[in-house]
Amino acid sequence: MGKYIIKRVAQAFVVMFLVTLISYALIQIMPGDAAVIYLGSDAANEELLARTRAEMNLDKPFVVQWVLWLANFVRGDFGKSFHFHVPVRDLIMERLDITFTLGFFALMLSVVVGIILGITAATHRNGLWDNLINVFANVGISAPSFWISLLCIYIFALHFRILPVQGYVPPKKDLGEAVRHMILPCFIMALPSIATMTRQTRASILDVLNEDYVRTARSKGLKKNVILYKHVLKNALIPVLTVLGMSIASLFGGSVMVEQIFNIPGMGQLVTNAVLNRDIPIIQAFIVIISLVIILSALLVDIAYGIVDPRIRIAKGEN
Amino acid sequence: MAEEKRIIEVQNLRTEFRMKRRTVYAVNGVSYYVNAGEIVGVVGESGCGKSVTQMSSLQLLLSPPAKITDGKVLFEGKKDILSYGSESEEIRTLRGAEIAMIFQEPMTSLNPVLTIGEQIAESVRLHMGMNRKQARERVIELLRLVNIPDPESRYGQYPHEFSGGMCQRIMIAMAMACNPKLLIADEATTALDVTTQAQILETLQEVVKKTNTALIIVTHNLGIVARYADRIYVMYAGRVIESGRAEDIFKNPQHAYTIGLLNSVPRLDDDKTRALIPIDGMPPNLQTESAHCPFLPRCTQALPECQSKGVPEMEERGCGHFAACYNRSLDRSLRISKDTLETKHISEERILDIRDLHMGFPVKGKNYGGRTTLKVLEGVNLYLRKGETLGLVGESGCGKTTVAKCVLRLYAPTGGSILYKGTELTALKEKELRPYRKNIQFIFQDPFGSLDPRQSIGDIVGEPLKVHHLAEGKEAVRRRVKELFEMVGLDYAMSSRAPHELSGGQRQRIGIARALASEPELIICDEPVSALDVSVQAQILNLLESIQRKMNLSYLFIAHDLSVVRHISDRIAVMYLGRIVEIADCDQLYRNPVHPYTKALLSAIPIPDPEVEKSRERIPLLGEMPSVSRRPEGCSFHPRCTCACEACRESIPQLVELKEEPGHFAACPVMYR
Numbered sequence: 005m006g007k008y009i010i011k012r013v014a015q016a017f018v019v020m021f022l023v024t025l026i027s028y029a030l031i032q033i034m035p036g037d038a039a040v041i042y043l044g045s046d047a048a049n050e051e052l053l054a055r056t057r058a059e060m061n062l063d064k065p066f067v068v069q070w071v072l073w074l075a076n077f078v079r080g081d082f083g084k085s086f087h088f089h090v091p092v093r094d095l096i097m098e099r100l101d102i103t104f105t106l107g108f109f110a111l112m113l114s115v116v117v118g119i120i121l122g123i124t125a126a127t128h129r130n131g132l133w134d135n136l137i138n139v140f141a142n143v144g145i146s147a148p149s150f151w152i153s154l155l156c157i158y159i160f161a162l163h164f165r166i167l168p169v170q171g172y173v174p175p176k177k178d179l180g181e182a183v184r185h186m187i188l189p190c191f192i193m194a195l196p197s198i199a200t201m202t203r204q205t206r207a208s209i210l211d212v213l214n215e216d217y218v219r220t221a222r223s224k225g226l227k228k229n230v231i232l233y234k235h236v237l238k239n240a241l242i243p244v245l246t247v248l249g250m251s252i253a254s255l256f257g258g259s260v261m262v263e264q265i266f267n268i269p270g271m272g273q274l275v276t277n278a279v280l281n282r283d284i285p286i287i288q289a290f291i292v293i294i295s296l297v298i299i300l301s302a303l304l305v306d307i308a309y310g311i312v313d314p315r316i317r318i319a320k321g322e323n
Numbered sequence: 324m325a326e327e328k329r330i331i332e333v334q335n336l337r338t339e340f341r342m343k344r345r346t347v348y349a350v351n352g353v354s355y356y357v358n359a360g361e362i363v364g365v366v367g368e369s370g371c372g373k374s375v376t377q378m379s380s381l382q383l384l385l386s387p388p389a390k391i392t393d394g395k396v397l398f399e400g401k402k403d404i405l406s407y408g409s410e411s412e413e414i415r416t417l418r419g420a421e422i423a424m425i426f427q428e429p430m431t432s433l434n435p436v437l438t439i440g441e442q443i444a445e446s447v448r449l450h451m452g453m454n455r456k457q458a459r460e461r462v463i464e465l466l467r468l469v470n471i472p473d474p475e476s477r478y479g480q481y482p483h484e485f486s487g488g489m490c491q492r493i494m495i496a497m498a499m500a501c502n503p504k505l506l507i508a509d510e511a512t513t514a515l516d517v518t519t520q521a522q523i524l525e526t527l528q529e530v531v532k533k534t535n536t537a538l539i540i541v542t543h544n545l546g547i548v549a550r551y552a553d554r555i556y557v558m559y560a561g562r563v564i565e566s567g568r569a570e571d572i573f574k575n576p577q578h579a580y581t582i583g584l585l586n587s588v589p590r591l592d593d594d595k596t597r598a599l600i601p602i603d604g605m606p607p608n609l610q611t612e613s614a615h616c617p618f619l620p621r622c623t624q625a626l627p628e629c630q631s632k633g634v635p636e637m638e639e640r641g642c643g644h645f646a647a648c649y650n651r652s653l654d655r656s657l658r659i660s661k662d663t664l665e666t667k668h669i670s671e672e673r674i675l676d677i678r679d680l681h682m683g684f685p686v687k688g689k690n691y692g693g694r695t696t697l698k699v700l701e702g703v704n705l706y707l708r709k710g711e712t713l714g715l716v717g718e719s720g721c722g723k724t725t726v727a728k729c730v731l732r733l734y735a736p737t738g739g740s741i742l743y744k745g746t747e748l749t750a751l752k753e754k755e756l757r758p759y760r761k762n763i764q765f766i767f768q769d770p771f772g773s774l775d776p777r778q779s780i781g782d783i784v785g786e787p788l789k790v791h792h793l794a795e796g797k798e799a800v801r802r803r804v805k806e807l808f809e810m811v812g813l814d815y816a817m818s819s820r821a822p823h824e825l826s827g828g829q830r831q832r833i834g835i836a837r838a839l840a841s842e843p844e845l846i847i848c849d850e851p852v853s854a855l856d857v858s859v860q861a862q863i864l865n866l867l868e869s870i871q872r873k874m875n876l877s878y879l880f881i882a883h884d885l886s887v888v889r890h891i892s893d894r895i896a897v898m899y900l901g902r903i904v905e906i907a908d909c910d911q912l913y914r915n916p917v918h919p920y921t922k923a924l925l926s927a928i929p930i931p932d933p934e935v936e937k938s939r940e941r942i943p944l945l946g947e948m949p950s951v952s953r954r955p956e957g958c959s960f961h962p963r964c965t966c967a968c969e970a971c972r973e974s975i976p977q978l979v980e981l982k983e984e985p986g987h988f989a990a991c992p993v994m995y996r
Contacts, residue, residue: 213385216431222383223426224446224497225418228410234445238436314481315435 012306016299020292023299024077027291028070031062031284038062041282042086077292083285087278092285095274096293102172103263103270107255109190114197114251119244121198122205127232129210137202144199149258153192153265160188172268189266193258197251204247208240215239242313249305253298328359329400330505330537331380331422336394338372338379338561341387348609349375351561352393357505360535362528364548364555364569366584368856370606372561373541374427377507381418382409398422399504420450423498427510429490433482440478443497450501465496469526488519488947492526499530506531507539512547516718516883518944521927524551525943543857545588546886546929549573550936554643557581560607560617563637567644569933577646579624579653587861591886591928592935595909599890601861605826616649626650667872668710669893674744674845674877675707675730681738682725682901686952699725699951701901702739704978707845712871712878714892714909716885716924718948722901723881727847730879731765732756743845761791761841768850770830774822780833781818784808787840807836811866828859835866839874847879852887864891886928889913894986897921900959901951903978907987917981917989919964920944958991966993 031038039057040047047053060083061069076083082092125137161169168185175182212218213236221235260272267273271290278286309316338350350372357363365373378384380396386409395403398417407413426432434442443465444458453461459478466474469492482490491511498506508527512520524540528551531538540552548555548569555572557565557580565578576582586600604621607613616622616629628649629635635647682700699722707713715723729736732748741748743759751759767773774783785804788794794803805815811832822830831851838846848867852860868891871878882888888895889909896906897920905918916922919942926942945963949955958976961967970976970992978988 216426216428217434219383220424220426220432220494220497221434223381223418223424225415225420225449226445227415230445235434235437239434313436315483 008310009307012303016303019299020296023295024074024292025070027288027295028073029066030288030291031069032066034282034284036282038086038284041284042084077289082289085278085283085286087281087283087286092289095286096271096289099269099271099274100293102268103256103259103272105175106186106189106193106262106268106270107252107259109186110194110197110255110258111252113190113194114201114255115248117194118198118201119205119241121202122244123209123232123237125202125206126209126213134206137206141199141202144195145203149192149195150261150265152195153188153262156188156192170265170267172266172270185266189262189268192265193255193262196258197255200247200251201244204244205240208243209236212236212240238312242309245305245308245312249302252301256294256297330357330359330398332356332395332397332400333376333380334395334397336376336379336396337392338375338384339390339392341390345610348612349389349561350379351609351612353558353561353563355556355563355566357537357539359504359537360532361554362531362538362540362552364552365539365541365558366543366545366548366555367558368543368584368606368858370609371558372609373543373558374509375561376558377424377509377539377541380404381422381424381507382407382414383418383424416450419446419503420501421503422505422507423501423503424507424509425491425494425498425511427513429487429494429511429514430482432494433490435482438479438481439485439493440480443493443500446497446500461500462496465500466493468499468530469493469496470522471496486947488515488523491515491519491523495523495527495530499534499536502534503536505537505539507541509541510543511540513542513544517885517927518718518924519947520547521929521941522944525941544929545584545857545931546590549931549933550929557584560613561609562617562634562647564618564648565646566637567641567646571641571644573932574934575641575644576655577640577644577653578618578648579622579650580618581646582653582655583621583623584857585931587858588931589861589864589886589890590932591889591913591925591930592932593886593889595889597890599861599864601865602858603862605828616647624650624653667893668875670709672709672744673706673742674709675705675879676742677703677705677726677730677739678742679704679739680726680729680736680741682722682729682734683737695952696737697952698954699901700729700736701954703898703901703903705896705903705906707877707879709844709877710871710875711894712880712892714888714895715879715881715898716883716888716895717898718924719883720948720950721898722951723883723898724849725901726898727765727849727879727881730847731763761787761793762843763845763847764838764841764843766831766834766838766846766848766851769854770827770834771822771854774830774833776822778821779819780822780825781808781815783822783833784818784836784840787837791841793841803840807840810839810870811836812862826859827855828862831855831859831863832866835863835870839870842874843876845877845879847881849881850883851880853882853884860887867891884928885924886930897924900948900954902959902975902990903988904960904991905987905989906978907984907989911984911987915984915987917987918960918991919966919993920960921989923963968993 039053039060039062043053043056057063061072080093082096084090085092085095088095121137125134128134157169160167167188171185173181173185218231218235221231259270260276263270263272264276275286275290334354336350336353340347340349353376367373375384379391391405394405396405398404398421404414404417433439440459440462443462447453447458447461463474463478466477471477471489471492485493512523515523524547527538540548542548552569555567555569556563557578559580565572565576565581572581576585583602587602589599602621607617613634615633616635619625619629626649632649635649637645637647640646680700680703683696683698685694686697703726705713715726717723725734728734730741736749743763748756748759781804784807785800788800788803794800804818808815808818813829813832852863855863870876880888880891892909894906894908895912896903897918898904899920905912905921912921916925923942923944927944930936955962957973958971961971964971976990976992978990981987981989
């Protein structure tokens with residue numbers, strides 16, 4: 005198991021390395037000179053332009069630029085925003101915990117709700133609950149989330165007036181208000197992954213219920229719930245873990261739109277504006293951070309596999 | 324059976340599977356009983372409702388689609404347990420505690436994510452009210468009872484860390500955990516090697532007799548019931564068609580189907596000239612309730628009244644012997660000789676000559692970067708004459724298939740030589756090998772997995788013709804495919820079907836037709852009948868034999884079952900852990916086996932005749948075959964051998980010809996004395 009983890013961590017490092025290379029290459033790929041974008045109208049000043057380019061290492065060969073940029077990045081210096089002219093680090097740090105909080109609760113929501121709905125559907129196969137949950141899951145997967153957002157805002161905020169329309173309140177300021185403001189965005193973000201988790205959980209429970217060892221468990225005279233929670237669920241959750249890993253990535257993708265709709269000052273909003281303003285350092289930092297999150301979550305999923313499935317624990321350890 | 328204590332009595336059980344468009348009547352009024360301490364065998368082809376009957380009595384079938392529509396199941400003469408709901412408290416206290424089941428696939432019947440100790444212990448805690456510590460002790464005691472070595476440390480291991488045979492022992496321990504009154508073994512040994520099968524069944528028999536437990540053995544293997552069962556129920560099309568004491572059924576079968584089964588199975592004590600008579604056709608699909616005897620379409624001994632009189636009832640034919648057959652004067656001549664007119668022509672020319680074949684696979688060692696070689700074949704010497712069949716026999720994992728794959732050059736051997744008509748195959752490059760590929764063909768074990776599911780069966784058979792340019796033009800290919808279909812007894816009208824539309828036997832015929840397409844001289848048959856039902860086995864074996872005579876083919880016939888090999892082989896080689904331990908003419912080997920391993924293998928195979936079985940000496944085989952990575956020093960077989968001496972531990976015995984029997988070679992120092 006230890007060897008398996010070390011191997012996966014080493015792989016993760018290689019992937020991260022490549023990600024930084026590609027995201028730094030942005031500066032070369034994007035049209036226009038980065039220094040010109042940074043200076044805006046001041047770019048007419050030739051001397052200033054040359055100085056800025058030297059400051060940004062743009063006069064050096066690409067590989068050197070990348071190494072210097074990477075060295076700074078590792079130290080926590082993500083460069084200066086072209087648009088705001090302040091360190092990217094400060095901009096991101098302000099917003100990162102907002103997005104992470106949102107993402108974390110959305111993730112918890114999709115795991116808990118998804119698995120519970122999946123179990124309910126599987127145990128009531130072809131019954132009323134199964135059909136209702138199926139409809140819900142299909143809507144969650146197929147309906148565009150901006151439309152669901154608008155619908156929810158209309159119902160809960162405008163019609164019943166129980167939730168705020170938009171905005172963000174820091175938890176330190178007013179916890180109750182903060183929670184009230186988080187409910188809708190969290191739910192909207194989580195909806196697609198709740199739906200996929202539900203469907204995956206249902207499908208894999210139904211698969212496992214047909215396995216020979218479930219028949220063995222029944223022939224032992226075990227209670228239905230013992231069979232379900234002890235024998236079936238642990239096996240059924242293995243494919244659900246895969247889906248979970250993929251959900252984490254899509255949750256962050258979803259944050260970009262949800263933050264725009266609900267006007268939440270998070271990473272998503274920051275990066276949307278950065279793209280519009282061609283604010284390359286912010287985009288670079290965002291790519292690297294998102295990749296880091298995705299790679300870490302994939303790593304955690306792999307480790308979780310090993311914990312849940314003893315076959316992987318042994319087999320991967322030996323390889 | 325001094326005191327007749329009824330453990331279970333099933334009356335007129337009916338089970339249906341209700342699917343969307345059709346209903347399958349799987350069990351149609353089955354009645355049987357089992358007494359304490361009795362071993363009862365339930366036999367029949369697959370799809371005859373044997374397992375469904377057993378699962379129905381415990382209400383283990385998933386409902387929907389299964390529905391028990393009628394019948395009673397009386398446990399210990401008391402209340403009908405079918406009247407309890409399938410998940411009721413009452414039936415759950417019976418399951419596992421009073422009636423326990425052992426299933427067919429031991430590897431998939433254990434939960435992969437729970438330790439085996441916990442899987443047995445949970446049942447002990449539930450039914451016997453033990454706490455964790457007591458349960459652990461009980462489990463260790465049980466594991467010892469079923470001969471699992473070192474039970475304390477294996478308690479915490481997971482199913483994948485055990486071999487198939489070990490998993491089945493664990494299943495037995497689990498079933499025996501709460502001292503049940505009835506044990507049901509549902510094809511419990513079908514997936515295992517013959518030697519393991521014998522070990523498992525001996526263990527079961529021993530445990531059952533010791534504890535006076537009733538045992539139901541559900542199997543398609545007539546030999547097993549002949550060896551172990553006191554009474555037998557023969558099932559066909561969801562009905563019991565004959566029942567009685569084992570001796571009566573085998574000596575004096577009263578139903579045409581029972582006779583058909585006995586005629587179709589190869590026996591270890593057969594004369595080589597005995598013909599296997601397959602039962603043509605397939606069991607009915609049971610989607611309609613039949614108006615007459617369900618066996619009628621396949622019956623060769625039907626009378627006019629079979630057609631007119633409706634389904635026959637069970638009638639007493641002797642003391643406790645019942646049968647449902649109108650024909651009272653059945654032809655019971657079980658041993659019919661085959662036509663000896665067509666004699667085989669075996670020339671002295673060696674078509675295949677394997678000399679000192681070695682095959683090793685590089686594997687990663689425990690340490691990083693460390694590589695070791697897994698030596699699967701350790702100097703195999705074999706030859707095959709033109710027109711001859713050589714049977715290659717051994718337990719799974721002994722390297723039989725590896726030999727075959729080396730001959731086909733699917734593996735590049737690491738040493739030794741393979742001569743095909745004097746040409747060294749191992750030295751040839753891929754391109755130079757191609758002309759030989761069409762001469763050496765292969766028939767696979769699994770008729771389900773070895774055919775491309777997206778090609779029509781006509782295209783599958785026609786493919787070799789195109790690859791080797793044996794027929795030019797569409798019309799020529801079509802004509803040749805038609806010829807091949809007829810040769811293997813298939814209707815060419817089926818040629819546009821996909822493999823999944825065929826039965827197992829038909830698929831294996833396609834496999835044979837494909838192999839024959841390129842007009843080979845040598846066919847390697849890797850367990851071609853082991854996945855098939857007994858009645859179909861006989862069809863395929865007969866087909867292989869008749870084709871051999873017609874086309875003067877040579878076969879390398881790989882099997883783990885010595886009784887199947889006997890029928891088709893001229894010579895037999897017995898393999899153990901990558902070495903040939905005995906090789907002899909077919910008659911010599913069965914009459915006078917020399918190597919202790921051969922003797923044990925022969926002894927492990929039950930003969931479908933209770934009288935013969937009673938007088939047979941049983942040679943137990945100790946333990947399991949080790950993995951090739953832990954090959955014992957000296958003679959590989961010595962740790963399992965009952966007559967191993969000091970010399971066996973020290974040096975590897977060579978194949979030596981027996982003085983009194985030329986052509987009979989064995990590698991055992993004990994025979995020198």
